[in-house]
Every structure is written in C-alpha cells, then in structure tokens.
Amino acid sequence: MxxxxxxxxxPDGIVVxxxxxxxxxxxxxxxxxxLDAATALTVYTQDDPGFPGDPAAIHDHDLAVSWHHDIxxxxxxxxxxxGVETERTxxxxxxxxxxxxxxxxxxxDLPAMRPGCGSMSVxxxxxDTLAVRFGATVLASRRxxxxxxxxxxEMMFTRGWTDGLPVVPPTEERVMRMLTGTARHPSDVxxxxxxDLADVSVEKVAIAAVMAGCLPEYLPWVLTAVEAVCNDExxxxxxxxxxxxxxxxIVCSGPGTRAIGMNSGxxxxxxxxxxxxxxxxxxxLVIRNVGGGRPGEVDxxxxxSPGKIGFCFAENDTESPxxxxxxxxxxxxxxxxxxxxxxxxxxxVVDQLSREPDSLARxxxxxxxSMHHPKLIMGFDAILxxxxxxxxxxxxxxxxxxxxxxxxxxxxxxxxxxLVRGAGGIAExxxxxxxxxxxxxxxxxxxxMLTYAGGGAGLFSEIIGGWANGDVGSxxxxxxxxx
Amino acid sequence: MATTIxxxxxxxxxxxxxxxxxxxxxxxxxxxxxxxxxPRGDVFLDRIEQRLVEVGADVKRYRKxxxxxxxxxxxxxxxxxxxxxxxxxxxx
Numbered sequence: 001m002x003x004x005x006x007x008x009x010x011p012d013g014i015v016v017x018x019x020x021x022x023x024x025x026x027x028x029x030x031x032x033x034x035l036d037a038a039t040a041l042t043v044y045t046q047d048d049p050g051f052p053g054d055p056a057a058i059h060d061h062d063l064a065v066s067w068h069h070d071i072x073x074x075x076x077x078x079x080x081x082x083g084v085e086t087e088r089t090x091x092x093x094x095x096x097x098x099x100x101x102x103x104x105x106x107x108x109d110l111p112a113m114r115p116g117c118g119s120m121s122v123x124x125x126x127x128d129t130l131a132v133r134f135g136a137t138v139l140a141s142r143r144x145x146x147x148x149x150x151x152x153x154e155m156m157f158t159r160g161w162t163d164g165l166p167v168v169p170p171t172e173e174r175v176m177r178m179l180t181g182t183a184r185h186p187s188d189v190x191x192x193x194x195x196d197l198a199d200v201s202v203e204k205v206a207i208a209a210v211m212a213g214c215l216p217e218y219l220p221w222v223l224t225a226v227e228a229v230c231n232d233e234x235x236x237x238x239x240x241x242x243x244x245x246x247x248x249x250i251v252c253s254g255p256g257t258r259a260i261g262m263n264s265g266x267x268x269x270x271x272x273x274x275x276x277x278x279x280x281x282x283x284x285l286v287i288r289n290v291g292g293g294r295p296g297e298v299d300x301x302x303x304x305s306p307g308k309i310g311f312c313f314a315e316n317d318t319e320s321p322x323x324x325x326x327x328x329x330x331x332x333x334x335x336x337x338x339x340x341x342x343x344x345x346x347x348x349v350v351d352q353l354s355r356e357p358d359s360l361a362r363x364x365x366x367x368x369x370s371m372h373h374p375k376l377i378m379g380f381d382a383i384l385x386x387x388x389x390x391x392x393x394x395x396x397x398x399x400x401x402x403x404x405x406x407x408x409x410x411x412x413x414x415x416x417x418x419l420v421r422g423a424g425g426i427a428e429x430x431x432x433x434x435x436x437x438x439x440x441x442x443x444x445x446x447x448x449m450l451t452y453a454g455g456g457a458g459l460f461s462e463i464i465g466g467w468a469n470g471d472v473g474s475x476x477x478x479x480x481x482x483x
Numbered sequence: 484m485a486t487t488i489x490x491x492x493x494x495x496x497x498x499x500x501x502x503x504x505x506x507x508x509x510x511x512x513x514x515x516x517x518x519x520x521x522p523r524g525d526v527f528l529d530r531i532e533q534r535l536v537e538v539g540a541d542v543k544r545y546r547k548x549x550x551x552x553x554x555x556x557x558x559x560x561x562x563x564x565x566x567x568x569x570x571x572x573x574x575x
Contacts, residue, residue, distance in 0.1 A: 142490040152486050161491055170489045198493035207491045238551030289491040472549045 008068050010085065013040025014101050015078040017071045018057070020048035022117035025075050028092050029054075031107040038103045046074065046120040066121035067130045073116040077101065091116035128173040136172045138186050139203055143172075156211075161289055163281065163309055167211035178206040181216030182223060183483060190223055191230035193291035194237035195298040200226065200290045205282070208289060212282035212310070217260045218275055220483045221338060222282040225250050225312075228340040228477045229283065235474045239342045239467060240293040243300050246467040247308035249343035250280050251383070251451055253315040253324040254336030256481060262314035266455030269313050269346055269385065269462060280310030305345040313453055319388070320452035321395035322404060328449060329478035336481040341383055341449075342467040342474035347371075351390070352459040357397040357407060360390060364461060365411035369442055371465045375419045375429040377440055381447040381466035381476065384408075387454025390461050405448050412442035444469065449476065506568065510539035515566035517554065518546040531570060540568075 014035055018025040029052040035041045036055040045051050046066060049059035060066050069078070073090035079100050080086070089096035093113040097106050121130060146152045152169045156162055168174065179186055179202070186203035193200045202223065209222050229236040229248050239246060252262060263273035271277060287293045295301065301308070317324045317333075326337035349367040354360035364384065372380050386394075394404050416437030421429040434440065442448075447469060454462075467473055506512060514535050516528045532542045545562055547554050562569055 139489065142494055143487050144490055146486045146488060148485050152488065156488075169486060170491060172487060172489065175489055193493075196493060196495065198495050200493070203489075204491065204493070207489050211491060232552070235552055237553060238549075242551065285491070290493045292493070468549075468551055473551045 009083045010065070010069065010078065010080045011040075011042045012080050012082065013042060015042045015044065015080055017044045017046065017060070017066060017069075017074055017076045017078075017119070018052065019046040019074045019117070019120060020051035022074050024092050024114050024116050025052070027110060027114060028075055028107065031092075031097065031110070034106055035101055035103055039101060062133065063121045063126070063130055064134060066119055067134050071119045072122050074119050075116055076119070128177055131176040132172040136176055139172060139175060140187060140201070141175075141203060141207065160294070161211070161285075163284060163288065165309070167285070168213055170207040170210040174210045175203070175206050178210050178214065178216050178219055179203070181206075181219035184223065191226050193226070193230050193286060194293065195240060196290075196292035198290050198292070200230075200286060204290050205286055208285040209278075209282040212285050213274065213278040214282050215260070215274070218279050218282075220336075220481050221250075221252060221256075221260070221275075221279050222286075224338055224479050224481045225279065225283045225340060226286055227482070228338065228479045229287075231477065233475050234340055234342070234477045236287065236291075239474055240287060240291075240299050242467060243302045244344070244467055245301055245303045245305040245308075246342050246344050247305065247311060248280070248283060249307065249341045249383070249464055250283065250312040251315060251325050251339045251341065252279075252312065252336075253317045253326045253331075253338070254481070255334065256336035257314035257317075264314035264316035264453045268316075268453040268455075269311075276313050277310065280307075280312030282310070283312075284308065284310050307343070307345050311343070315451050316453050321391055322399075322401035322450060322452065325383070325449055325451045326478050328401065329476070331478055331480060337478060338481065339476055339478040341381070341464065341476045343383060343464040344466075346385070346462040346464055349461045349463060350459070351461075354459075355393060357394050357399055357404075360393045361404070361407040362411045364390075365408045365442075368408065368448070368463060369412060369414075371442075371463060373428055375423065375426060377414075377419060377430070377442050378444050378447070379468060379472075381443065381449065381469045383449045383451055383464040383466075385451050385453055385462040385464065387452075387458060387460065388456050389459045391452055401450055404450060409441060409443065409448060412448075413439040414442075416440055508538075509535060509568065511541075512567045513541045513543060513565060515543050515545055515562045515569040517562065517569060517571045518544065519550045519554075519571065520547050521550045 032055055043057040044060045044065050045057040046060050076090045077100050078085050078088050087100040089100050094106055098104050146155055153166050156167055184202045188202045189199045190205055191200055205223055205226055209219050260275050262275040293299055315324050325339050331337040349364055351363040354363055371382055416434035419430045420432055420435045423429055518524045518528055535542050543565055
C-alpha cells in the first residue's frame, strides 16, 4: 500500500498500530481479521512489513505515523472521523475494542484483556532521533558539521565557546531533549544579553544548558536566571565589565530544588552536585557565547574568582529556622524561586565557642566588617550563609531573621573618625566629610542578606561579598521560576 | 562519522561603520568630554579641558550617571549632535 502524502492525517475508520515483536499484537491478529471484514480498517506495522500479513499493513518504516500520533503502546486502536481521532484504546481489552470500533463479538477465544507492549516510537534508543527527525525544524540555530576526523571537543575549545572546561557538544538530539524541560517555545526571546545586547531565545539558552551539562529539568532554572540577570536592575553588563572578582551568584529555593536534586546540605557551595554545578555554568555560557562577554575583552576582572565558572546553590528551606532569601524578597513559601546576587567567592567565619546569640552576632559582625575593606562601608551588600550549627544558636534563643540581621548590624557601626582616609595609618577610607559622623553602618538597609545551607557538622558560616550596590551598580533580583 | 552541532553564539551580523576622518586641527571644533563617574576622573578631564582650550577647541562636559552601566542613549545622542569630537575618560 502507498503512503499518504500527509502522514499527519489518518485515514477515516479504524486504525490499529502494531509491531511484530509484541506477543499481544500476535494474539489480536484474528481480531484484526474480524475488523477488516466488518469495517474500514487500516493497520500500521512498526517493524516487520509482512506482519500481520492478513490483513495487510502499511509499514510505518520511519515511525512518522507513530510519532505524530503519540503512539506509546502497541496495539493502539484509534477511531478516526474526518481525519480526526475521536477514540483510542491501547493493549487488548475486549470491551474497549468493541466500544471504539463499534464491532461486537471480537476475539471470543482471547482473555478479556492483555496489556500491550511499548511502541517503537518511544523506545529510549530511538526517541531522540525521532524528535530531531520530525521536530527539529523548530530549531533555528545554524547547523555546524564537524568532520569525522575532527575532535568536536577540541573544535569547541578552538572556537572559544568554552569557559576553559570541556563542554557537551550541543547536537540536535541533545538540544531537543533539553527543550522538553520547558513549556516555552524555542523561538521565544528570553532576554537581551550584554555586552553585545543580543536577543537570546529559549533555544540558545537550551544549547548553553546542554554544553554546561544540565539535565532538561534544570532548564527552567537556567531560563529564569538569564531573565533575572539581564536587566538594568541587576546590571549584568557592569558585573561582567568590572575589575572586581564578582559574578552572578544564584540562590535557589522551593520544592523544585529537591525535585531536581540540588544540594543544600554538606558542601552545598562546593563541587559534586550536577544541578548546583551546571545551572550557574549555563548562565555564564549564555553571557559568553550569546552576549560575547569574555575575559580580557569586556570582562576586565583583575583576579576573577572560581565562582565565575558558575556559582549556584540551594537553600535548605524545609529546615531553615528563618525562612528563605526569596521570602525576604517577597516570594511566598513553597514557590520555586531564585535570587541572583553580584557576588565574589566565599569566606569562612569560624566561631566554635559562641553559644549565646549576642556572642555569635558579634563574631559574625567582626568578620563582615572586613569584607572588601574594613574602612569601606555601605557600598557593598553581602549574603551570609549560615549552616545548622550557627543558625541553631539564634534559633534556640528565638531570634527571627529580622532580629538576627539587626543583632549583627548592631555591632557593625563605627565612628567616621575610624573610617576616613588616613585613619589607622591606612590611606584607603571614606572622604574626610565623614570624620565627625558618630556612627556609620557597614551595610545599607537590606544590604545584609541571610540564607540557610550547609552540612550538619561545623560551627561555621560563609560570607559572600558583593559588588557596587544599588543604582550605582547591581541590586539583587528575585524571580519565581518560569516553567 | 560526521557530527552536526548547533551554533551556541548569537549569530549576529555586526554592522561595520566607517569612522569619520581624523580632524587636522581641533581649532573651532566642539570636543565632548565624557566623565564615566569613576573617582578622580574629573581631575584628569579638567586638565584635558585646559589643554584643549589652549589649542582653540570649544569643550562641553558630560557625565554618565554611573561607571558600571553604558551611557544612556539620550546622553549618547546629545553628545553626537552637540560635538564633532568626543573623549571618554577611564580613570581610577
């Protein structure tokens, strides 16, 4: 039999999809004969063109019919009216077959029901190839053929597409699979990426996510992070161009962090967790490859930091005694969200002796005072990452998030005379105009932010120092994750 | 076997523009000095302004709101219509 030209349209009547390598399909061959005699029947076979033989079948040789009509099980029985599917049943179930086909007395010698087999169109070994064969026309990116004798990993290094570490080659199959992670269309514009101010599509973000090593379920987080950094408020352009050692730090919270296996416990800020390691990296690959932001060019960092490869972690929001950073910025509990922060690497605060909240607050303040420079104030924000052992000192005393920040801040005020240029024999400092100020805070209001993450053992906290803040530089941006 | 991969870049086509010819003299021309708002940039630009006036140029001074962000489009447009030459200073 000839194929119809448009295989998206099925012939009217009853359509059954089978494969030879399925015992249930074999057992219903006699039923197909009954249907062929009683109604307008079309049989498609996925593997052996000679199966079932009588009645004859159309060979769905490239699985186009199966793919376009979402056949997941064989046999599948469809009723088609005016080219549109109106009923469907899968496997063998006499009552269902009789209802869908309108023919009674089917398969009298068969048991009442028998489960079907997996369709070849959802075979894990074939599904990505089929997605490219029938769906990749949605991809607009230029195709680049890598010769068989060429090493694609080296080719990507040579073209400057990597951050210095190997990247996963973004084949059509991998990018199509990545795009299953979002409901957004590949051509949707996500943001305008500095420094080149290039529009970035969902597809280009998916390519970066593939290269970074993401799984499809991470893609919504990457897309949201790209949106969160590419705006005037966060100022990704300035963050990229600055000589300071800062990059976008992504702090994630909500049940979705657990669904994708993010680490908010031991070594949350370190290596070893795929989601933590690749989401931030994908964002930076978007900045590099789509935005054109590269070290030595618009990126003028004096030292940089390891976090500029990618810096992303999850808050332990189910155990946090003081809520989440996203909550601090107005996101309701239980909503997947992320905050982007212009931050440097981490600095550890060791205090293994404080058991009273005021002692620990003083201890944390003493370390926070030195962020960037003990005599520079108000110009930089910071995130304080407390783990269970430090947070418990405050929680046991009943301190809320606001009380913790206020308690630490109370020990961060210093007289202007200590901070002006020349004070303490140090040229760096505030202009002389501040010399008479009786008390100056280290942080602007809201500039000291709390998160809760880390392993169960260790009386430590981590400080993530910020960059030029507010209208001058960057403001933290919090967004609910868009799926 | 050959592999096909997708281009991760923006694939943009950059419009190349010809620079206008360098003026033989600054005499009578309006020179814009853009202060990017880095500390002490004004010290540098004050000296540049002094030197430019000495060679007969008119000088107009401009300032970005913050050094961390590109100059706003309105400011760029103003400079382009008010000046024949522009000097942007980066200083720390």
